[in-house]
Amino acid sequence: MTMKKIAWKSVIFTCSNKSKSSSLPESDIIDKQVVKQLASFQRLSLSDLSNPSSPLSADDLSNSVIGSKLHVFTLAELRIVTANFSRSNMLGEGGFGPVYKGFVDDKMKPGLKAQPVAVKALDLDGLQGHKEWMAEIIFLGQLRHPHLVKLIGYCWEDEHRLLVYEYMARGSLENQLFKRYSAALPWSTRMKIALGAAKGLAFLHEEDKPVIYRDFKTSNILLDADYTAKLSDFGLAKDGPEGEETHVITRVMGTQGYAAPEYVMTGHLTTMSDVYSFGVVLLELLTGKRAMDNTRSGREQSLVEWARPLMKDPRKLERLIDPRLEGQFSSTGAQKAVALAYKCLSHHPKPRPSMSEVVKALESLQDFQDSFVGPFVYVVPNENDSKENFAKGKEVTRIKEKDSSEENGQRNHVSWRHRVKLPMSMITYSDSGLYKKFVHSLNSPNHHKEKGRDK
Numbered sequence: 492m493t494m495k496k497i498a499w500k501s502v503i504f505t506c507s508n509k510s511k512s513s514s515l516p517e518s519d520i521i522d523k524q525v526v527k528q529l530a531s532f533q534r535l536s537l538s539d540l541s542n543p544s545s546p547l548s549a550d551d552l553s554n555s556v557i558g559s560k561l562h563v564f565t566l567a568e569l570r571i572v573t574a575n576f577s578r579s580n581m582l583g584e585g586g587f588g589p590v591y592k593g594f595v596d597d598k599m600k601p602g603l604k605a606q607p608v609a610v611k612a613l614d615l616d617g618l619q620g621h622k623e624w625m626a627e628i629i630f631l632g633q634l635r636h637p638h639l640v641k642l643i644g645y646c647w648e649d650e651h652r653l654l655v656y657e658y659m660a661r662g663s664l665e666n667q668l669f670k671r672y673s674a675a676l677p678w679s680t681r682m683k684i685a686l687g688a689a690k691g692l693a694f695l696h697e698e699d700k701p702v703i704y705r706d707f708k709t710s711n712i713l714l715d716a717d718y719t720a721k722l723s724d725f726g727l728a729k730d731g732p733e734g735e736e737t738h739v740i741t742r743v744m745g746t747q748g749y750a751a752p753e754y755v756m757t758g759h760l761t762t763m764s765d766v767y768s769f770g771v772v773l774l775e776l777l778t779g780k781r782a783m784d785n786t787r788s789g790r791e792q793s794l795v796e797w798a799r800p801l802m803k804d805p806r807k808l809e810r811l812i813d814p815r816l817e818g819q820f821s822s823t824g825a826q827k828a829v830a831l832a833y834k835c836l837s838h839h840p841k842p843r844p845s846m847s848e849v850v851k852a853l854e855s856l857q858d859f860q861d862s863f864v865g866p867f868v869y870v871v872p873n874e875n876d877s878k879e880n881f882a883k884g885k886e887v888t889r890i891k892e893k894d895s896s897e898e899n900g901q902r903n904h905v906s907w908r909h910r911v912k913l914p915m916s917m918i919t920y921s922d923s924g925l926y927k928k929f930v931h932s933l934n935s936p937n938h939h940k941e942k943g944r945d946k
């Protein structure tokens with residue numbers, strides 16, 4: 492059954508002339524009236540709000556159910572907040588544009604909690620644009636969860652598009668994990684981060700209308716002062732299949748090294764594509780190595796390709812776990828974490844666990860203490876073992892090979908997200924050569940051998 496789409500005009504409502512920055516405390520901004528409105532509406536999708544014949548305006552957005560939950564800032568206000576977007580306030584820069592630290596309080600907006608914020612500004616010459624900005628507002632404006640970064644507000648003035656988030660004191664997992672001159676993240680912290688991020692993804696997948704995140708990677712996992720992980724960046728997020736549909740077909744987009752093979756090959760997108768990306772991030776946490784590394788040769792540039800044989804051979808496992816841990820981890824915990832990553836990275840989506848199963852598995856790994864274990868033995872589970880270990884979950888995670896919808900009419904076109912080069916950041920870029928190599932490796936005899944074992 493296909494859910495009826497709601498035209499955005501029908502969901503716009505006026506907050507009884509009450510400004511969004513009313514005198515309510517921030518936590519009460521969604522007043523009872525709004526909550527009622529939200530309850531009676533399905534969560535809105537990007538497509539609900541994109542009507543080419545009648546495009547949404549800034550006023551429409553701020554008067555909508557979504558806009559009512561968020562503070563609307565002026566560009567002048569955000570200039571003040573970020574010391575005129577000064578370089579010294581810059582936290583980083585991704586494909587969307589630069590991100591600045593700032594501070595807001597109720598002098599700026601009544602009811603706004605005094606707090607540090609991160610202000611992300613759309614690079615007007617950049618590769619991302621209004622659609623990604625809008626996706627962020629539509630998803631994060633409606634979804635609230637302890638493991639999703641909180642969107643506080645936005646600015647839409649002329650061509651300017653900005654987003655204001657809660658500030659995450661430890662920045663991205665990418666920076667924390669791959670920073671050269673700092674202590675390695677302890678094992679228990681890595682497991683805590685994996686669990687937090689898994690809970691964020693599980694929440695998205697279990698929504699009445701599931702959300703496929705599509706860009707799960709270390710740079711999109713932000714960390715609080717206490718290493719609580721929160722997902723950011725919903726620019727590529729997509730509403731999952733509804734009713735009897737089992738997957739959506741999309742233009743392949745994402746970040747090289749993280750995208751699931753079936754998605755890259757066919758454009759078929761399911762929640763299982765996120766599970767594969769989760770497996771890549773878990774592998775990065777276990778190995779301390781980046782998903783893509785141009786200093787490795789050939790197909791081993793991909794962490795998964797490099798790690799797969801090591802994950803299957805217990806004698807080589809020592810080579811797999813991050814040497815920076817210097818043996819400070821529980822051997823049982825490590826065995827289980829590698830087995831879980833292996834499962835998530837199955838070539839085929841079916842054997843992958845659902846994210847709620849991943850959460851359960853990771854919860855059981857939280858109590859293993861960091862302790863020196865030296866070499867350890869690891870046994871790769873077979874399919875039957877893991878079926879017992881992972882009770883099967885929600886309908887949406889079961890994949891039937893049936894097309895349900897076509898987006899843009901474009902298939903087999905791959906767009907990798909472009910990143911701006913920063914000292915600490917990983918470079919991911921459009922590289923059709925590497926992609927061809929990746930596709931070739933999937934079709935190689937070795938791949939089929941592995942595929943066979945995967946079943």
Ligand SMILES: Nc1ncnc2c1ncn2[C@@H]1O[C@H](COP(=O)(O)OP(=O)(O)OP(=O)(O)O)[C@@H](O)[C@H]1O
Nearest residue numbers: 582583584585586587590609656658659662663710
């Ligand atoms: N809410 C936040 N709190 C603290 N730092 C942040 C926040 N949001 C982003 N940052 C910092 O800004 C950097 C850039 O983030 P952004 O999401 O724009 O790009 P990215 O994830 O690095 O790249 P991509 O465009 O591929 O998503 C992050 O790596 C992080 O260091």
Ligand SMILES: [Mg+2]
Nearest residue numbers: 585710711724
């Ligand atoms: Mg990002």
